[in-house]
Amino acid sequence: MTKQNNISLTRRTVLLGAGAALAAPAILRPAYGSTTLTVADPGGPFSPAFRKAFYAPFEKETGMTIANVAREAEPTAQFKSIVETGTFIWDVCTLTLSARMILEEQDLLEPTGVEAADAPGMMKEALFTNFVGTDVYSTIFAYRTDKLKENAPKSWTDFWNVEAFPGRRALRKNPIDTLEQALLADGVPLDDLYPLDLDRAFASLDKIKPHIDVWWTGGAQSTQLLQSGEVDMISGWNARLQAAIDGGAPAELVWNQGLYSVEGWGIPKGNPKADAAREFVKFCTRPEQQALYTSELAYGPTNQKAYDSIDAERAKVLPTAPANISQMRLASEDWWSENRADVTERFNAWLLI
Amino acid sequence: MTAAGLSASPRTFRLRANALWLAAPAIAFLVVFFLIPVGRLLFLSIQGDTGSLTAEHYDRLLHTEVYWRILIITFRIAGLTAFFSLLLGYPLAYWLSQLKEQRRNQMLLLVLVPFWTSYLVKAFAWMLLLGNQGVLNRLLGGAGITDSPLPLMYNEFGVIVGMVHAMMPLAVLTMMPVMSGIDTRLSQAAGTLGANGAHRFWMVYFPLSIPGMAAGGLLTFITSLGFFIVPAFLGGRQQTMLAQLIIIQVQELVNWAFAGVLATMLLVSALIACWIYNHLFGLASLSAGSSTADKTSSAWTRRFGFALLEKLAWITSAVTGRFSQGGRGKILPGYVALIVFFLVAPTLMVIPIAFTSSDFLEFPPPGYSTRWFSLYFNSPIWISATVRSFGVAFATAIAATAIGGLAALAIARSRSRFGGVVFAFMLAPMIVPRIVIAVGLFYLFAQMGLVATNLGLVIGHTVLSIPFTFVAIAAVLKGYDWRLDQAAASLGAGRFQVLRLITVPLIRGGVISAFLFAFVTSFDELTIAIFVSGGLKSTLPKQMWDDMILQLNPTLAAVSVVVLVIVTAILLVADRLRR
Numbered sequence: 003m004t005k006q007n008n009i010s011l012t013r014r015t016v017l018l019g020a021g022a023a024l025a026a027p028a029i030l031r032p033a034y035g036s037t038t039l040t041v042a043d044p045g046g047p048f049s050p051a052f053r054k055a056f057y058a059p060f061e062k063e064t065g066m067t068i069a070n071v072a073r074e075a076e077p078t079a080q081f082k083s084i085v086e087t088g089t090f091i092w093d094v095c096t097l098t099l100s101a102r103m104i105l106e107e108q109d110l111l112e113p114t115g116v117e118a119a120d121a122p123g124m125m126k127e128a129l130f131t132n133f134v135g136t137d138v139y140s141t142i143f144a145y146r147t148d149k150l151k152e153n154a155p156k157s158w159t160d161f162w163n164v165e166a167f168p169g170r171r172a173l174r175k176n177p178i179d180t181l182e183q184a185l186l187a188d189g190v191p192l193d194d195l196y197p198l199d200l201d202r203a204f205a206s207l208d209k210i211k212p213h214i215d216v217w218w219t220g221g222a223q224s225t226q227l228l229q230s231g232e233v234d235m236i237s238g239w240n241a242r243l244q245a246a247i248d249g250g251a252p253a254e255l256v257w258n259q260g261l262y263s264v265e266g267w268g269i270p271k272g273n274p275k276a277d278a279a280r281e282f283v284k285f286c287t288r289p290e291q292q293a294l295y296t297s298e299l300a301y302g303p304t305n306q307k308a309y310d311s312i313d314a315e316r317a318k319v320l321p322t323a324p325a326n327i328s329q330m331r332l333a334s335e336d337w338w339s340e341n342r343a344d345v346t347e348r349f350n351a352w353l354l355i
Numbered sequence: 356m357t358a359a360g361l362s363a364s365p366r367t368f369r370l371r372a373n374a375l376w377l378a379a380p381a382i383a384f385l386v387v388f389f390l391i392p393v394g395r396l397l398f399l400s401i402q403g404d405t406g407s408l409t410a411e412h413y414d415r416l417l418h419t420e421v422y423w424r425i426l427i428i429t430f431r432i433a434g435l436t437a438f439f440s441l442l443l444g445y446p447l448a449y450w451l452s453q454l455k456e457q458r459r460n461q462m463l464l465l466v467l468v469p470f471w472t473s474y475l476v477k478a479f480a481w482m483l484l485l486g487n488q489g490v491l492n493r494l495l496g497g498a499g500i501t502d503s504p505l506p507l508m509y510n511e512f513g514v515i516v517g518m519v520h521a522m523m524p525l526a527v528l529t530m531m532p533v534m535s536g537i538d539t540r541l542s543q544a545a546g547t548l549g550a551n552g553a554h555r556f557w558m559v560y561f562p563l564s565i566p567g568m569a570a571g572g573l574l575t576f577i578t579s580l581g582f583f584i585v586p587a588f589l590g591g592r593q594q595t596m597l598a599q600l601i602i603i604q605v606q607e608l609v610n611w612a613f614a615g616v617l618a619t620m621l622l623v624s625a626l627i628a629c630w631i632y633n634h635l636f637g638l639a640s641l642s643a644g645s646s647t648a649d650k651t652s653s654a655w656t657r658r659f660g661f662a663l664l665e666k667l668a669w670i671t672s673a674v675t676g677r678f679s680q681g682g683r684g685k686i687l688p689g690y691v692a693l694i695v696f697f698l699v700a701p702t703l704m705v706i707p708i709a710f711t712s713s714d715f716l717e718f719p720p721p722g723y724s725t726r727w728f729s730l731y732f733n734s735p736i737w738i739s740a741t742v743r744s745f746g747v748a749f750a751t752a753i754a755a756t757a758i759g760g761l762a763a764l765a766i767a768r769s770r771s772r773f774g775g776v777v778f779a780f781m782l783a784p785m786i787v788p789r790i791v792i793a794v795g796l797f798y799l800f801a802q803m804g805l806v807a808t809n810l811g812l813v814i815g816h817t818v819l820s821i822p823f824t825f826v827a828i829a830a831v832l833k834g835y836d837w838r839l840d841q842a843a844a845s846l847g848a849g850r851f852q853v854l855r856l857i858t859v860p861l862i863r864g865g866v867i868s869a870f871l872f873a874f875v876t877s878f879d880e881l882t883i884a885i886f887v888s889g890g891l892k893s894t895l896p897k898q899m900w901d902d903m904i905l906q907l908n909p910t911l912a913a914v915s916v917v918v919l920v921i922v923t924a925i926l927l928v929a930d931r932l933r934r
Contacts, residue, residue, distance in 0.1 A: 040891070042890060044904075044905060045901035045902070045904060045905065046901060046902055046903075046904060046905035046906045047905060047906050048905070071889065071890030071891055071893075072890050072901035072904075073890065074606065074885060074904075075904060076606040076607045077606075078606060078607070078609045079605050079606045079609060079794060079886075080797075080885075080886065080889065082609060083794065083797045083798065083801070083886070084889075086798075087797070087798055087801030087802070087806075088801070089801040089806050091806060091807055091889040091890075091891055092889065092890075104608075104609050108609070170487065175592065211592075214592070215487070215509065216509050216591075217509070217591065217592045219587040219588070220587070220588075220904065221904065221905050221906075222903050222904060222905060222906055222907040223588060225906065225907065226479075226482065226715070226716070226907060229715050230483075230486065230488055230715075230717070231488050232486050232487050232488055242905065242906075245906055249713075249714045249715055342608065343608055343610065346603065346608070347419060347421055350421050350425070350595065350600070351420065351421035351424070353592040353593065353595065354421065354424050354425070354428075354592075354593055354595070
């Protein structure tokens with residue numbers, strides 16, 4: 003074990019050296035001046051948007067270097083491997099709330115040290131001792147305006163109503179959010195969703211099952227389905243559906259009865275660069291930085307003050323804009339972390355029948 | 356190294372057993388980089404919270420029907436894929452094997468086209484072809500053949516189309532070297548004894564081609580068991596495969612104990628399937644000398660087999676008798692053209708998409724531009740991923756062909772009763788889900804300082820490639836005449852000289868196939884790249900995956916076109932140099 007630690011230390015030293023060479027011209031802050039932080043973000047459109055909003059301004063302010071890599075949709079397995087082997091290839095990584103919970107249970111997260119007082123304007127749902135939210139995404143649905151012109155669906159009950167709203171439909175092949183949608187369609191008020199009434203949810207799903215043409219599995223696929231007109235109504239993450247609309251697809255989002263959740267930074271436990279990582283994470287709570295990514299990513303800033311510097315037209319498509327978030331609720335991570343394994347099993351069995 | 360240690364033992368002079376030591380490098384390699392890391396992970400499945408041994412996780416499996424249903428679905432999809440890959444690929448392989456070598460090599464380029472297009476891009480190409488608003492449905496609707504769009508996708512049909520398309524080149528490339536090794540004079544001899552065309556084929560040629568089919572069927576079947584991208588994108592609600600569930604357990608639920616249970620379930624049932632397959636189709640003919648196989652297959656199965664083939668011969672001659680002589684000659688080329696079109700169509704569609712002006716993968720493109728190519732060529736990330744992928748794939752191909760080839764030689768030459776065990780062990784990396792190997796390797800590599808290194812990638816990919824190189828070379832060795840080696844040896848050639856000057860040149864077709872399989876396995880590998888690279892040493896599939904996980908854009912198509920051009924150029928140059 004000692005020998006291997008030596009190897010990784012040597013590699014780190016080399017990286018540090020390289021970082022120092024790169025950062026030398028910048029104004030150095032004594033503590034972290036030569037540090038390179040490896041940051042794992044969701045990749046794709048996130049990388050340039052986060053570089054503009056967070057990485058580049060942070061580099062300029064602190065003299066540290068941010069090297070960003072793309073992480074997987076669910077990086078929990080990798081995160082666990084990194085902490086358990088002490089191979090800190092990532093210093094900071096974006097996590098969903100559900101990933102945060104899993105990692106917290108296994109004690110794999112480092113405290114971020116960010117207090118509510120340090121970050122005025124931050125949503126309380128976005129701050130944990132070991133997690134700092136950067137953006138809010140929501141699960142809603144979209145419909146094609148070329149197929150459902152005057153007769154627009156406005157709720158999940160409408161989505162379920164195949165007579166009044168004919169058209170091809172797609173849902174996500176995953177119990178998360180889909181069960182909530184089934185209950186909302188069946189008339190359960192948004193505020194009374196949790197704990198989910200499973201039997202009622204599956205009974206509601208039984209009704210829509212024969213009318214679902216596509217069960218999608220990935221975010222990019224949902225964009226493609228809406229953009230190509232393969233389906234006329236589809237559940238999905240707001241930014242993925244917005245991407246089709248931004249690309250010219252005739253479609254409209256329905257925020258009513260949406261569920262939102264938070265994505266944000268976590269630091270692998272035991273990371274020797276945790277102090278620098280905390281510095282970075284705190285930087286990302288600044289409203290003026292968060293506002294910068296919204297021009298490219300249709301996600302909601304977790305700091306409400308960011309809306310001071312976002313134009314009103316763009317705010318309309320962001321989940322945390324007051325007009326949108328008031329129609330939605332936070333998906334319950336507590337309920338899901340408790341029940342996910344069993345519910346996933348039941349949902350998979352239900353799909354096959 | 357281990358081989359040297361072993362050969363020092365006093366049993367060295369037992370010539371037959373001796374040959375098994377050629378498998379030592381493969382066994383040592385797989386023990387270190389496969390058995391130990393995977394075993395460590397699977398061990399979690401019998402460990403309780405306190406570290407004591409427990410059967411609770413297996414108990415859950417026994418009491419949950421859904422996993423057994425999904426196991427059946429997985430086997431059904433893999434079985435259908437293997438069946439159609441063989442059935443549709445056999446005539447193509449036959450046709451190729453009849454061509455002169457130079458022309459065959461050129462034609463092979465076409466068969467290999469789908470190989471060079473990433474699984475990810477192929478899946479999306481099929482979505483554009485088979486969708487409700489897809490190319491096929493628009494053609495059929497436009498021609499007035501169908502009134503409403505046909506459900507070609509999001510069902511079992513879509514999955515099978517996508518998977519057969521991905522697997523058929525593998526089947527063809529495994530069958531073809533065996534077929535070209537069949538002595539054509541045997542058919543002629545049957546002809547002079549009065550057999551007509553159909554009888555010559557079914558009674559003489561077909562039985563001789565069975566080792567190729569057995570190997571091709573096995574490779575496609577087992578590879579298909581691990582698929583997850585195609586069923587996710589082209590399947591409907593009922594097409595869920597076990598690998599998808601294992602990925603969910605590993606990555607989303609982080610329940611590695613239960614992931615270990617599911618992986619063990621897949622592994623054990625795949626091994627049972629191999630065992631049954633072996634008894635039905637005489638796979639043992641690959642692992643041991645043909646004489647052993649003859650002994651094991653009882654007389655009545657042989658008689659039954661020949662009776663069946665004779666029936667087939669009668670039917671064939673009755674059917675083909677209805678065609679004129681000229682018409683009969685056109686059936687095979689016509690069929691081959693159709694199948695080759697099936698193989699290249701998705702890739703052909705990718706080419707115009709790469710030049711699209713749209714931000715989406717659309718067919719036909721609304722306008723044309725080269726922006727996606729300039730995006731690719733101006734991106735240091737894409738270029739370095741491309742260079743790394745070619746380098747890693749090349750190193751993997753060399754390592755896996757050498758290691759797997761020696762093991763195949765060992766199995767073919769050895770009569771040891773351990774042959775079967777070694778054979779199963781060589782195939783194991785193909786059966787164990789890649790995500791399990793990937794997680795296991797991460798822990799091992801972390802201890803060795805190999806995380807996020809190119810060497811780590813090469814080692815991981817070599818583990819995955821050995822089964823392919825091993826089977827491809829074992830299949831050609833099956834028909835190999837060992838008396839040629841003996842003749843050379845009796846004329847004074849040393850063992851290495853025999854290998855270099857006699858054996859390898861004669862089984863060249865199989866060695867080339869093995870090399871290509873290993874190259875492609877590495878070139879298209881995603882899971883190990885995700886884990887071992889951690890995003891720091893990105894390969895092409897990993898880079899594509901990052902790009903497409905949230906938003907698909909035509910860069911993927913542009914990358915595919917660049918790769919296709921590079922690979923075709925390399926293969927053409929290699930072909931020139933050989934002449």
